[in-house]
Amino acid sequence: MKPVLQVALDFLDLPRALKVAEEAVAGGADWFEAGTPLIKSEGLEAVRALRKKYPKKVIVADMKIIDTGRIEVEAAAKAGANVVGVLGEASAATIRECIEAARNYGAKIMVDLIECPDVVGRAKEAEALGAHFLGVHAAIDVQMQGLDPFKELREVSRAVGIPVSVAGGINSETAAEAVRAGATVVVVGGAIIKSADARNAAAEIKKALRTGQKIETKLYKRGSAKNIREILEKVSASNVSDALHRGGEIQGIFPVTKSLRLVGRAITVRTYPGDWAKPVEAIDEAKEGDVIVIDAGGAGPAVWG
Numbered sequence: 001m002k003p004v005l006q007v008a009l010d011f012l013d014l015p016r017a018l019k020v021a022e023e024a025v026a027g028g029a030d031w032f033e034a035g036t037p038l039i040k041s042e043g044l045e046a047v048r049a050l051r052k053k054y055p056k057k058v059i060v061a062d063m064k065i066i067d068t069g070r071i072e073v074e075a076a077a078k079a080g081a082n083v084v085g086v087l088g089e090a091s092a093a094t095i096r097e098c099i100e101a102a103r104n105y106g107a108k109i110m111v112d113l114i115e116c117p118d119v120v121g122r123a124k125e126a127e128a129l130g131a132h133f134l135g136v137h138a139a140i141d142v143q144m145q146g147l148d149p150f151k152e153l154r155e156v157s158r159a160v161g162i163p164v165s166v167a168g169g170i171n172s173e174t175a176a177e178a179v180r181a182g183a184t185v186v187v188v189g190g191a192i193i194k195s196a197d198a199r200n201a202a203a204e205i206k207k208a209l210r211t212g213q214k215i216e217t218k219l220y221k222r223g224s225a226k227n228i229r230e231i232l233e234k235v236s237a238s239n240v241s242d243a244l245h246r247g248g249e250i251q252g253i254f255p256v257t258k259s260l261r262l263v264g265r266a267i268t269v270r271t272y273p274g275d276w277a278k279p280v281e282a283i284d285e286a287k288e289g290d291v292i293v294i295d296a297g298g299a300g301p302a303v304w305g
Contacts, residue, residue, distance in 0.1 A: 010035035026204030051080025138168035157182025
């Protein structure tokens with residue numbers, strides 16, 4: 001089986017998901033995944049719409065089933081899903097019922113190993129139960145720490161004989177590495193669906209899968225403290241606020257001159273209204289490129305201008 005590019009349509013809005021799917025298929029996407037957020041928002045109508053638009057494509061319904069397996073697989077398969085996802089943490093009885101229901105309706109089951117304490121052991125059990133695919137997640141936290149995100153993928157792919165899919169922050173720089181680590185199905189979400197040009201993004205990742213080469217990308221990569229300044233220089237304050245779920249922005253600060261960005265290591269100062277001694281001390285402490293941020297208790301006037 002040649003490496004497959006599966007695009008995870010993790011949207012809340014069906015028209016937007018279909019628009020991105022159209023761009024991605026032009027770039028060479030092989031399979032489409034009706035992501036869990038999309039199914040929860042739009043129901044199985046998302047699967048029906050994808051099936052209607054792409055009658056010959058493999059459609060994956062990421063149901064994350066953990067109970068009532070038979071009826072949920074039946075519903076997804078009737079809606080047009082070729083592959084239905086069940087959580088590896090589900091009971092053996094539930095996984096078995098999912099597999100039996102899939103067999104009745106001509107679908108296949110992907111057992112998602114996310115959060116399984118014994119990933120390899122559960123992978124072997126799922127294969128013995130009759131699963132068609134196994135899903136491994138390259139943990140984002142592991143990527144951000146600079147560790148090997150494909151360690152579990154290698155272990156699982158060596159332990160089983162059925163195809164393994166991998167998901168989790170994959171882009172054109174890491175897609176080929178995922179295949180070398182044992183993935184048959186490479187699941188990509190953000191690097192395609194959040195890109196300005198989904199067609200080009202899909203084409204770059206498909207090229208990486210086809211050639212086995214790492215294709216450099218500037219966006220949709222996990223950063224670390226080492227390159228935080230470089231990352232912040234590429235985005236706006238609004239981007240940062242959104243990433244913090246609008247909970248971490250500083251109130252009452254606005255640029256006097258428009259179109260400027262202020263980026264630097266923060267030197268934080270807490271003082272009292274009228275006391276400017278600490279801000280002066282901060283000037284001595286700060287290095288070139290640092291930004292002094294002063295908390296004066298919310299009272300004016302400013303202790304420094």
